[in-house]
Every structure is written in structure tokens, then in C-alpha cells.
Amino acid sequence: MAQGWGTSPRSDTLTKQIYEGKRKKSSLEYIKKNYILYLFLLPAVVLVFIFNYIPMYGVTIAFKDFSPLKGIMGSEWVGFQHFIKFLESPNFHQIFMNTIKLSTFELLIGFPVPVILALMLNQVRRSKIKKNIQLVLYAPHFISVVVIAGMAFIFLSPAGPLNALLALVIDRPISFMSEPEYFRTIFIASGIWQSAGFASIIYVAALSNVDPQLHDAATIDGASLLQRIRHIDLQTLKPTMAVLFILAVGGIMTIGFEKAYLLQTSMNLPASEIIDTYVYKRGLQAADWSFGAAIGLFNSIISLVLLVTVNAVVKKANGETLY
Amino acid sequence: MNNNLINNSKTDKVLLFFNKIFLVVVVLIVTLPLLYVLLGSFLQPDVLLTKGLSFDPKHWTVDGYVRIFNDGSIMRGFLNSILYSTGFTLVSVGFTILAGYSLSIDNLVGKKIIMLYFLFTMFFNGGMVPTYLLVKDLGLLNSPWAIILPGAITVWNIILARTFFKGLPNELKEAARIDGASDAKIFISIILPLAKPIVFVLALYSFIGQWNAYFDAMIYLEDKSLYPLQLVLRDILIQNEVEPGMIGDQLARAELQRISEMIKYSAIVIASLPLMIMYPFFQKYFEKGVMVGSLK
Numbered sequence: 001m002a003q004g005w006g007t008s009p010r011s012d013t014l015t016k017q018i019y020e021g022k023r024k025k026s027s028l029e030y031i032k033k034n035y036i037l038y039l040f041l042l043p044a045v046v047l048v049f050i051f052n053y054i055p056m057y058g059v060t061i062a063f064k065d066f067s068p069l070k071g072i073m074g075s076e077w078v079g080f081q082h083f084i085k086f087l088e089s090p091n092f093h094q095i096f097m098n099t100i101k102l103s104t105f106e107l108l109i110g111f112p113v114p115v116i117l118a119l120m121l122n123q124v125r126r127s128k129i130k131k132n133i134q135l136v137l138y139a140p141h142f143i144s145v146v147v148i149a150g151m152a153f154i155f156l157s158p159a160g161p162l163n164a165l166l167a168l169v170i171d172r173p174i175s176f177m178s179e180p181e182y183f184r185t186i187f188i189a190s191g192i193w194q195s196a197g198f199a200s201i202i203y204v205a206a207l208s209n210v211d212p213q214l215h216d217a218a219t220i221d222g223a224s225l226l227q228r229i230r231h232i233d234l235q236t237l238k239p240t241m242a243v244l245f246i247l248a249v250g251g252i253m254t255i256g257f258e259k260a261y262l263l264q265t266s267m268n269l270p271a272s273e274i275i276d277t278y279v280y281k282r283g284l285q286a287a288d289w290s291f292g293a294a295i296g297l298f299n300s301i302i303s304l305v306l307l308v309t310v311n312a313v314v315k316k317a318n319g320e321t322l323y
Numbered sequence: 324m325n326n327n328l329i330n331n332s333k334t335d336k337v338l339l340f341f342n343k344i345f346l347v348v349v350v351l352i353v354t355l356p357l358l359y360v361l362l363g364s365f366l367q368p369d370v371l372l373t374k375g376l377s378f379d380p381k382h383w384t385v386d387g388y389v390r391i392f393n394d395g396s397i398m399r400g401f402l403n404s405i406l407y408s409t410g411f412t413l414v415s416v417g418f419t420i421l422a423g424y425s426l427s428i429d430n431l432v433g434k435k436i437i438m439l440y441f442l443f444t445m446f447f448n449g450g451m452v453p454t455y456l457l458v459k460d461l462g463l464l465n466s467p468w469a470i471i472l473p474g475a476i477t478v479w480n481i482i483l484a485r486t487f488f489k490g491l492p493n494e495l496k497e498a499a500r501i502d503g504a505s506d507a508k509i510f511i512s513i514i515l516p517l518a519k520p521i522v523f524v525l526a527l528y529s530f531i532g533q534w535n536a537y538f539d540a541m542i543y544l545e546d547k548s549l550y551p552l553q554l555v556l557r558d559i560l561i562q563n564e565v566e567p568g569m570i571g572d573q574l575a576r577a578e579l580q581r582i583s584e585m586i587k588y589s590a591i592v593i594a595s596l597p598l599m600i601m602y603p604f605f606q607k608y609f610e611k612g613v614m615v616g617s618l619k
Contacts, residue, residue: 027432036507037425041437044422044476048444051473054457055449061456068456117349123342135603136350139357142598144535146553147591150560151356154587161359197353201613225335258538262561276451283452284542296450304446 062294075290082294091273099274099299102260103252106188111248113196115241118203119233123225134204137197148190149262153177156186178267187263187272191256202244203237210236242314250307253299275299357599364388364588368581371588387589390582397590399548400555407470407540407551408533415475415529416522422476423484423521424510441478451542458543469543470533470551480525483612487521488514524612527605531598552594559583559590 031038057072062082064075086092117137124130140148155162156176163173176182210232218228257276264272275295283292363371370382391397425431426438448454454473463469491514499509537553544550558564563583602609 030430030432034431034506036505037428037431040421040425040507040510043418044481045437045440047418047472047476048441050461051454051457051476052444052448055453056447057449058453058456059449061453072456120342120346123339124346133346133350135606137353138602138606138609139599140353142531142535142602143595144537144553144556146535146537146556146560147595150556150587150591151360153560154360155356193353193356198609201610205610205613224332225338258536261538262557279451280542284455289452289456293450293452296452300447300450307446 059293059297061290062297066290082291086295095273095275095278102184107248109188110192113192114199115203117200119229121204122207140194141198145259148194152186152190177265180268180271183268183271206236206240207233246311246314249310253303360588360591364592368585387585391589396555400550400552404534404552408530410471411533412526412529414471416525419480419484423481424488427485427488441481445478465545470539484521524608527608556590556594560587
């Protein structure tokens with residue numbers, strides 16, 4: 001590992017034996033000589049320590065009865081009391097299932113869309129047209145989540161354009177934002193509308209690296225378009241898809257929390273209350289600090305387990321891994 | 324890519340035809356809602372509600388925009404957002420580039436441990452409540468620093484920067500080293516000028532991310548005069564709270580609703596237009612950013 005200040009592989013091997021004996025000393029000398037490199041790292045290390053590691057210690061309040069007056073140290077330990085309270089609370093089942101359903105459906109429905117878009121864009125032969133389509137499809141990515149939610153309220157209101165269209169078929173306008181049954185559809189559809197185009201960039205780029213001769217050869221051998229997409233294009237995309245899928249599953253418990261909160265109305269709560277929005281309401285708004293921290297911790301642990309599990313599964317199936 | 328049309332069968336041609344149609348539909352799905360809001364912002368609200376879009380000049384108005392410009396809150400939000408986004412970008416990109424460069428040096432002593440230190444935050448975090456309590460204890464509540472500092476360093480960006488620096492030809496550094504230059508000197512005189520693309524990519528992502536964010540501001544800021552644009556928008560679009568200054572005199576409830584509906588459209592346009600106009604010029608960099616990231 002520590003190779004002193006050996007600057008090229010060759011000098012490393014030449015002087016390896018000397019360094020072996022003096023590793024400790026040479027490390028110190030290296031640090032002394034290159035202290036500026038460590039100075040470069042310092043701000044990032046300090047910021048991460050303050051804003052990432054201190055809250056990890058702060059999460060111990062999940063096992064305490066935290067009161068701001070007593071501080072984290074002074075508050076009493078209560079063990080798993082808050083976790084039990086959450087698990088036994090009457091709305092636990094609903095909130096937990098809402099979280100799982102919302103993110104699982106979003107992943108299953110949303111994940112393939114950019115791939116399909118990229119495969120379709122790849123068939124556009126004229127690169128100028130392709131570039132322009134891509135440019136248009138990126139646009140919603142740059143719109144803020146507040147505006148997306150605001151647009152959802154405008155389009156889906158009982159007096160909005162969607163209901164105006166539906167008026168041709170049904171008698172009474174539907175109040176989409178107040179009916180729990182529409183919440184997930186709205187959430188997922190607006191998500192696809194906003195990000196599928198931008199998410200396809202990475203796949204389009206991967207496809208443009210495919211050697212055209214591969215396609216030519218396959219065509220000459222009589223492969224149809226669909227066969228070529230399946231055996232050449234999709235194979236090319238597989239590793240990228242695997243990595244992105246792992247990342248998506250790791251984020252499953254924290255997915256789209258900011259948008260979910262914006263799309264919530266008092267009427268659609270039975271479908272729209274997810275763990276993170278609940279943490280916010282109980283932990284911060286109601287100042288039930290320890291209870292909120294406990295639910296949050298419960299959530300991060302599930303995320304962590306999911307990430308590690310999926311990484312292992314995909315690794316076994318595909319040979320791709322995240323870390 | 325023009326040359327593999329040698330032997331397309333009939334079904335392939337049909338498929339390609341439908342592919343074109345489908346892409347046209349996709350483009351329409353993306354653009355129509357945006358156009359609707361844009362046109363709607365110039366229409367009298369009652370016309371929009373009763374008749375839908377109208378191209379009759381008699382129904383056009385810029386009243387929504389006038390009201391927004393006359394009232395201070397959106398404009399102030401705009402300025403606040405510029406301030407927060409710029410501050411966030413400077414802190415985030417500056418520190419990320421420095422750290423990324425150090426970590427790109429192969430024989431940096433302790434590199435593995437430092438990398439692990441950063442990577443661990445990818446897998447576990449304290450969560451919303453402990454982070455909030457920390458910000459509160461630091462006395463940063465209701466301060467712009469609460470927006471700028473907590474999210475400034477992300478592992479992902481450090482990895483992006485490190486990957487970029489690793490990709491630079493080693494010969495450059497070697498040559499300078501032989502001349503006796505220290506790593507710091509090499510960084511300033513040789514590496515930094517070459518790092519423009521990564522600085523640009525990171526800056527774009529940071530700036531836009533912060534520009535469009537509302538959540539940290541919602542939990543950390545109380546004072547309305549500190550609100551960034553997105554939070555002002557949230558009041559107008561989601562909470563249906565229109566500043567009294569935008570309505571003017573005491574008006575009937577129906578009139579109030581009519582106007583607040585119109586302001587929604589104009590507010591969306593004003594908030595989204597800057598990025599909508601600018602992003603095509605930066606398309607190249609966004610694509611670059613995604614690609615650097617995919618290399619790990």
C-alpha cells in the first residue's frame with residue numbers, strides 16, 4: 001500500500017526492498033513532504049465529519065428520551081421503546097406499505113423506460129434529429145420538483161385541462177389530488193415525465209459505442225431488427241443497467257420524498273403518507289425528536305440491508321458490482 | 324451509422340415506421356404541458372377555465388407577470404436563490420475538486436482509509452432529525468449557511484473529480500515532478516487549467532440542484548425574507564398562499580381565486596424559464612458529466 005514517494009512503477013520495484021524496511025518512516029516523510037495534499041483534503045473531511053458523522057452519533061437519541069434541555073448526553077436511555085411504539089402504532093402498516101409500494105412500483109415501471117427510449121432513439125439514423133429529440137426530452141429534468149407538483153395540481157384539478165378532456169367521456173370531474181387511489185399513478189407518471197429523457201443519456205451514449213459492423217454482420221446473417229436489438233444493443237446496456245438498478249434499489253426507502261410531500265393533500269394521505277414524510281411531521285413539526293429519529297433509523301437500516309442484498313444478488317447473476 | 328440498411332426486411336421497416344411515430348408522440352407528451360402553461364400564463368384566467376386555450380388576442384393579458392413583478396416576494400426569492408446557489412456551488416465545487424485531486428494520487432499515504440471515510444456516508448446517515456438538531460445546535464437555523472454547508476460535500480462528486488484527475492496523462496505530472504515541483508505546485512500550474520471541464524460539470528450540477536431544491540430551506544429557514552425562489556413558489560402553487568401585495572385591494576373571494584390561478588401560471592414560467600433557455604447551451608457538459616460518472 002504505502003510505497004513512499006516512488007513515482008513510477010519501475011522505481012517502485014527497484015527500491016521496494018529498501019522501502020519495505022522503512023515503510024513507517026517513509027510514510028511520515030511522505031506526509032511531511034506532501035502535507036499540502038492533506039490540506040486539500042481537510043475541508044471536505046471536516047465538512048463530512050460535521051454534517052455526516054456527528055448526526056450518526058446524534059442518532060443515538062432514537063434509543064433515548066431526548067429533550068433539548070438535557071442534550072444528547074444527558075437524556076435518558078429508553079432502549080427500543082420508540083421502535084416498538086412505531087411498530088405497534090395503528091398506522092405503521094399503512095405507512096410502511098405505502099413506502100414499499102410507491103418505490104417498488106416506481107422502480108419497476110420507471111426503470112425500463114429510459115432503456116426503451118434509448119433503444120428507440122438509437123434507431124433514429126439522422127444524428128441531427130436524434131440530438132434535437134434528446135434536447136427536448138431533457139427539458140423537464142431542469143424543472144424543479146415544486147413546479148412539477150404545482151403543474152400536477154393545475155392539470156389535475158377538477159377544473160383543469162385533464163378533466164376538461166375527460167368531460168367528453170364522463171359526467172362528473174374527478175378530483176385526482178384528493179383521491180388516494182390516484183396518488184401513486186400521479187407520482188410515478190410525473191416522475192417518468194420528468195426524468196426518463198435525461199436518464200436515457202447514459203444508455204444512448206453506451207449504444208453509440210457499439211461497433212456498427214456488428215450490426216452489419218448480424219444483418220447479413222439474416223438477423224431481424226428485433227433480434228439485433230435483443231442480442232447486440234441490450235447486451236451492451238446490461239452492465240450499466242445492473243449498476244443503476246443496484247443504486248435504485250438502495251434508494252428505495254428514500255425515493256422521491258420531497259415530491260411525495262408536495263403532492264400530499266389531507267385527503268390522499270392514506271396512500272401518500274410514507275416513512276420519510278412521517279418522520280418529518282413527527283420528528284420536526286411535532287418536535288417528537290426521539291420518535292422521529294427512531295423511524296428514520298429504521299428506514300436507513302432497511303435501505304442498507306436492501307443495498308447490500310441486491311448488490312450481492314446482482315453480483316452473482318451478472319458479475320457487476322457497485323463497490 | 325448509415326450503412327446497415329442492406330437487408331432490412333419488411334417487418335423491420337414497419338417497426339422503424341412505428342418507432343418514428345412513437346418518438347413523435349413522446350416529444351408531444353413532453354412539450355404540450357410546458358406549452359400549455361406558457362400560453363396559459365398569458366391568458367385571462369376565466370377564459371382558461373371556461374374555454375381552455377384561446378388564441379383570440381382579446382383574451383390575452385400580461386397581468387399575472389405585472390402582479391409578480393410588482394410584488395417583492397418572487398423577485399426576492401430569485402435573488403436569494405442566486406445567492407444560495409452561488410455560495411453552495413463555490414463551497415461544494417472548490418472543496419470537492421481539492422479532495423478529488425488528492426485522492427487521485429496513487430501513492431497518497433492513507434488514501435484507502437480516507438476513501439472509506441467518505442464512502443461510508445453513502446451507505447449510512449444519521450437521518451433528518453439528528454441532522455436538524457445538529458444544525459440547530461450550531462446556531463445555523465434561519466441562516467443561509469444551513470442551506471450551503473450540510474450538503475456541500477457528496478461522495479459521488481468526489482468520485483467524479485477523482486476519476487477525472489486519474490484520467491489525465493501521468494506524463495504531465497511526472498515531467499513536473501522531475502523538475503522538482505511539489506504536488507501542490509503541480510496542481511495549481513498544470514492540473515487546474517486542465518480541470519475546466521470537470522469544474523464546469525460539477526458547478527452546473529451543484530448550481531441547478533440547489534436552484535431547484537426547497538426542502539432544506541423549508542426546514543431550516545423561518546424568516547420569509549430569506550426564502551429561496553422554490554419556497555416562495557411552493558406557497559403560491561401548493562399552499563395557495565398569494566402575497567397580499569399581488570392581489571391589491573380587498574377583492575371578492577372569487578376574484579381572488581381567479582387572480583391566484585393566473586399568478587400560478589406566470590410564476591411557473593418565471594421560475595423555469597432561465598434554466599429552460601440556458602440548458603441547451605450546456606447539453607454537452609451534462610452528457611459529459613453522466614459519462615464521467617459511469618466510469619466509476
